[in-house]
Amino acid sequence: MYRMNSFRSALILGAFLLALTAAFAGAQIKPIGTQGAYPDIQLDKAGNLHLVYGRLGKTYYRKLAKSAGVFTAEESTGCSASNDHQKQPDVAIDSKGVVHVLGGSIYNTRTASGWGKPIIPGVNRDHHMTVDGSDNVWVVYRGLQLTARMKAANATAFGAATNIFSGGGTDHVYPDITAGSDGSVHVVFRMRNPSNYDCAYVRYDPKTKKWAPAEWACLNGYAKVEEGPHIALDRHGTPWVAIPEGGLRLNHRTGGKWNSIQTIGAAHTRDE
Numbered sequence: 524m525y526r527m528n529s530f531r532s533a534l535i536l537g538a539f540l541l542a543l544t545a546a547f548a549g550a551q552i553k554p555i556g557t558q559g560a561y562p563d564i565q566l567d568k569a570g571n572l573h574l575v576y577g578r579l580g581k582t583y584y585r586k587l588a589k590s591a592g593v594f595t596a597e598e599s600t601g602c603s604a605s606n607d608h609q610k611q612p613d614v615a616i617d618s619k620g621v622v623h624v625l626g627g628s629i630y631n632t633r634t635a636s637g638w639g640k641p642i643i644p645g646v647n648r649d650h651h652m653t654v655d656g657s658d659n660v661w662v663v664y665r666g667l668q669l670t671a672r673m674k675a676a677n678a679t680a681f682g683a684a685t686n687i688f689s690g691g692g693t694d695h696v697y698p699d700i701t702a703g704s705d706g707s708v709h710v711v712f713r714m715r716n717p718s719n720y721d722c723a724y725v726r727y728d729p730k731t732k733k734w735a736p737a738e739w740a741c742l743n744g745y746a747k748v749e750e751g752p753h754i755a756l757d758r759h760g761t762p763w764v765a766i767p768e769g770g771l772r773l774n775h776r777t778g779g780k781w782n783s784i785q786t787i788g789a790a791h792t793r794d795e
Contacts, residue, residue, distance in 0.1 A: 562574060568618065660681075762776045
């Protein structure tokens with residue numbers, strides 16, 4: 524049900540770019556006129572926008588410089604891309620401006636001199652990637668319920684897989700990941716609690732170098748949380764979680780506790 528043909532792929536990327544153009548209307552961004560699916564974007568510290576997307580088994584990259592009106596030409600990243608949602612392209616930017624891309628099961632980087640040599644990090648489906656404040660690259664994915672790998676800054680390979688959660692009733696975890704400037708890493712994912720689906724939250728503490736026990740962030744009386752919760756940190760380091768299931772809901776964590784859920788709009792079931 525998730526496989527998409529090239530026409531639908533073009534629609535998805537086209538709709539994404541139309542929304543992006545509306546958000547940055549002052550820049551008068553020129554549509555790029557290409558096909559692609561499952562786009563991911565990141566801003567670097569200079570305000571440049573980095574875009575990756577999949578097409579016909581490959582992950583491609585473009586850059587939109589700050590205040591520019593047009594994306595750069597399409598570049599092949601050397602990474603693969605699955606034909607469905609299971610291994611979507613991911614992009615992250617470190618403090619030195621290095622572009623990190625994960626597509627399919629292949630990882631590569633782009634520096635000022637161009638693309639590096641692709642490597643296989645050993646990750647499974649449903650992966651998402653981030654870079655922490657020390658330029659360590661983190662990937663979370665489905666494996667023994669929830670698994671993470673980390674590539675230290677300047678390292679050439681990812682470290683061993685670490686199982687960071689195995690206390691629920693499903694392996695359909697659909698995780699999302701982000702990192703703070705303090706070296707903390709934050710993950711939200713789908714899990715049973717104990718009989719209904721909820722979204723769980725785990726945090727890596729850079730001081731103890733351990734993952735904290737899971738907290739249940741989303742259910743709070745609702746019958747079920749579906750696929751694709753997403754997480755982001757605000758400028759105070761507060762984690763916010765978006766929960767799609769009929770209504771688009773938000774929750775955030777302050778003082779070590781999750782607050783009351785806010786419903787801010789409509790969402791279809793199974794929406795990411």
